[in-house]
Amino acid sequence: MPRFAYTGYGAQGAQQGELEAPNASAAADALQAQGIVPTRIEPVAAAGASTEVGSAWMEGLQRWLRRGIDPVDLLLFARQLHTLLKAGVPILRALAGLTESATSQRLRETLQAVRLSLESGVELSRSFAQHPSVFDSFFVAMVRVGEMTGRLDEIFLRLYHHMSFEQFMRQQVKSALRYPMFVVIAMVVAIGVINVLVIPAFAGVFKNLGAELPLATRILLATSNFTLQYGWAIVAAAVAAFLVFRQWVATEAGRLAFDRFKLRLPIAGPIVLKAQLARLSRSLALALRSGVSIEQALVVVAQTCDNLHIARKVEGMRGAIERGESLLRAAIQAQVFTPVVLQMIAVGEETGAVDDLMQEVADLYSNDVEYELKTLGQQIEPILIVFLGVLVLILALGVFLPIWDLGRASLRGR
Structure with a gap:
C-alpha cells in the first residue's frame, strides 16, 4: 500500500x-x-x-x-462559480461548464480532475486539496467553511475579492521595485564593465607613470586584477550561495528565521508587517462572517499567512483561546500586532463586532501599504543616489588623479 x-x-x-x-x-x-x-x-x-x-x-x-495557471484565470473561476451557484446550478454541472470554457489547459485538466473526484463521492474541499499547486491552503480552508455553513456561493464571492486584493498587492510590489531593481542591475553591470574593460586599459598608463599611485587608484587596480583572475570563482560562489540560501529557506527553521528577519528590515519591514496584518485581518473577518468559531477561524488565518513567524504566533493565539483567554489577551501575548489592531480587537469584543472591525483594520492597512508601496521608490532613491555618488567619486578619483598628477608634472617640466 x-x-x-x-x-x-x-x-x-x-x-x-x-x-x-x-x-x-x-x-x-x-x-x-x-x-x-x-x-x-x-x-x-x-x-x-x-x-x-x-x-x-x-x-x-x-x-x-506546461503553461501554469494565471491568477486572472483563478479569479474568473471563483467569480463564475459564485454566479452559477447563486443561480442554483448544481456544482457538478457548474464545474462541467467552467471546464469547457477554461482558456488555460492546466486549469481545464485540474477542474476535470476535481469533477471526477466529486463524482466519486469526495467532498469539494478535499477535491481542491488534491491540487495544492493550484488551490492554496486558504482557498481549500474557506471552501471547507462554505461546506460546513451551506454558503458556498458567498464563500466564492469573498474568495474572489480576497484574490483580487492579493493580485493588486503583488502588482503594487512589482511596480514599486521595478525602478530600484533596474538601477541596481545597471550599477552591477557598470561595475563589471569598468573592472573588466576600463581599468585594465588604464593599467599600462598608470604603470608607466613611475610614481606612487593614489589609494583610490590602487584599490581600483587591485579590484580589477582580482576580478580578472578570480571572476569565475566569484560567479560560482554567488550561484552556490544562492542555492544554499534557497535550500536553507526551504527548511522550516530557515524559513522561520528569514521571515523574522524580513520584519526587521529598515524600510521594507514595516510594509511587510502591515501587509501581513491586512491579510490576516481580512481572512479573520471573512472566516468569522462565514459563521466559523474563533478557534477554527484562527486555524484558517494561520494558513493564509505567508510569514511563518506570524503564522506561529496566530497558532499560539488559538491555543491561548482554547485555554480560556480572551482574544485581546491572546493577541497581546502574540506580540506581533500593532496598537491599532489591539484597540480594534478590544472594541470588537466589547461590541460583538470583531468581524466588522477586523475588516476596518484590513482596509486601513491595505490603504497604508498601497501608499507606502507607491512611495517606496522615493524612499529608496536617496540611498541609491548616495551609493551612485560614492561609486562615481571613487572611479573619478582612481582614474583621473594619476592623469592629473602626470599633467601637473609635465607642466612643471616645461
Whole structure:
C-alpha cells in the first residue's frame, strides 16, 4: 500500500507525518477521522523504486514545462462559480461548464480532475486539496467553511475579492521595485564593465607613470586584477550561495528565521508587517462572517499567512483561546500586532463586532501599504543616489588623479 506524507492542523497545532492509504482521498479521510485538517498530501516514493522515481521526475518535468495557471484565470473561476451557484446550478454541472470554457489547459485538466473526484463521492474541499499547486491552503480552508455553513456561493464571492486584493498587492510590489531593481542591475553591470574593460586599459598608463599611485587608484587596480583572475570563482560562489540560501529557506527553521528577519528590515519591514496584518485581518473577518468559531477561524488565518513567524504566533493565539483567554489577551501575548489592531480587537469584543472591525483594520492597512508601496521608490532613491555618488567619486578619483598628477608634472617640466 502506498505511503503519503501530510501536513495539517489538529488540536495540538501544526502537525506532519506519514501514513499508509490506498489513495490521497482515503488518506484525507483517515486524517479527518483523527481530528487533523490536512493542508498537503503527497505520495512518498518507495526506496529503490527507480522506475517510479523516474516516472515521477518525468511527470514533474512535464508539469513544469506546461503553461501554469494565471491568477486572472483563478479569479474568473471563483467569480463564475459564485454566479452559477447563486443561480442554483448544481456544482457538478457548474464545474462541467467552467471546464469547457477554461482558456488555460492546466486549469481545464485540474477542474476535470476535481469533477471526477466529486463524482466519486469526495467532498469539494478535499477535491481542491488534491491540487495544492493550484488551490492554496486558504482557498481549500474557506471552501471547507462554505461546506460546513451551506454558503458556498458567498464563500466564492469573498474568495474572489480576497484574490483580487492579493493580485493588486503583488502588482503594487512589482511596480514599486521595478525602478530600484533596474538601477541596481545597471550599477552591477557598470561595475563589471569598468573592472573588466576600463581599468585594465588604464593599467599600462598608470604603470608607466613611475610614481606612487593614489589609494583610490590602487584599490581600483587591485579590484580589477582580482576580478580578472578570480571572476569565475566569484560567479560560482554567488550561484552556490544562492542555492544554499534557497535550500536553507526551504527548511522550516530557515524559513522561520528569514521571515523574522524580513520584519526587521529598515524600510521594507514595516510594509511587510502591515501587509501581513491586512491579510490576516481580512481572512479573520471573512472566516468569522462565514459563521466559523474563533478557534477554527484562527486555524484558517494561520494558513493564509505567508510569514511563518506570524503564522506561529496566530497558532499560539488559538491555543491561548482554547485555554480560556480572551482574544485581546491572546493577541497581546502574540506580540506581533500593532496598537491599532489591539484597540480594534478590544472594541470588537466589547461590541460583538470583531468581524466588522477586523475588516476596518484590513482596509486601513491595505490603504497604508498601497501608499507606502507607491512611495517606496522615493524612499529608496536617496540611498541609491548616495551609493551612485560614492561609486562615481571613487572611479573619478582612481582614474583621473594619476592623469592629473602626470599633467601637473609635465607642466612643471616645461
